[in-house]
Amino acid sequence: MNLEELFKENKEQTIQGRYLTLEHIQPLLDKLNTNNQVKLIGKSVLDKPIYSYEVGSGDTRIYLWSQMHGNESTTTKALFDFINVLNSKTDLAAKLLDTFTFYCIPILNPDGAALYTRENANKIDLNRDSQNLTQPESNVLRKVFEDFKPHYCFNLHDQRTIYGAGDFGKPATVSFLAPSYNEEREVNDNRLKAINLIAGINDILQEYIPGQVGRFDDSFNINCIGDTFQFLGVPTILFEAGHYSGDYSREITRKFIFFSLISAFRILSENDLVDNRFYDYLNISQNKVVFYDFMYKNIKINYDGIEIITNFVAQYKEELIENKIHFNAYIAEVGELENYFGHFEYDGEGASYSDDYSNFPNLNQKADFYLNKNIKFVNGLIKS
């Protein structure tokens, strides 16, 4: 199977970029709803609809939800690309629909999606509410779990650009976790199913993004939804869409999430999960905080008359302004930062720092500055 071709043919062209709300996906849901496959399954804190889309008639039930965190839209885009495959009337579609029943919640947190926040409108992180179930969105997710009785859960997220796969200077473009079901982080049959599936997806991804797959920390936290569902006996896989070089709109990472979904269902449909692949799973690089968006090296700074040559870093803040996400770079840290990398790196070779206020990069100020008074940086990047 040519995954690149499959993606090209099925990419949902009407959605793109980072800001993805109910309004953006409503036309898609309307188009999909030919025979009541789309259902209103609940309301958010601000009374917005939470929709599900159910398709397929197979015995293996797959539950997928995305945008539990409102500003994590990459997996939602990939989910619609995958849904296009399911509706493509091809042999592949027929096989998938015959093997599986898919229950999808494309945007679980529509208020957070509109506000571009991780949390819901009550400022609650829904991924810490799986025991107390204080929020309407948490209850919707849980009720489907109980009624649909999935064989597998796919917990779809984005992660920030700060994560690398290991500490080799490679971004964690896609990361996975088979969450623990107990404090001891033991492996039972259900967790092993999730582990084996991740190992299988990783085999495929390594062909396309070698060294850019990460494995998330498996500390047990029953308040997290993945840990709860794993604890309740259903193999659960956390997907984290991360950074690919230069791809701040996450259109390239979207493709790799699509590859991951296709690969997962191919592995499951071929019943290719017989071996114990625990050690292959452990060999996936650990997801680690090792990146900033910008790193400037060997910069001469003047602090109270003392000159030193050091490094500094800047980080984008994603700011929602008039329905658009703006990536604004701010100074984040000054120092050697020896175990860190920049997605953008610049070696100043001793050039002197200055900005409109001082000769020292102040934390949280916009990354607008000069080197040797003649190379101008605006919003982190060289202005030509």
Ligand SMILES: [Zn+2]
């Ligand atoms: Zn998340």
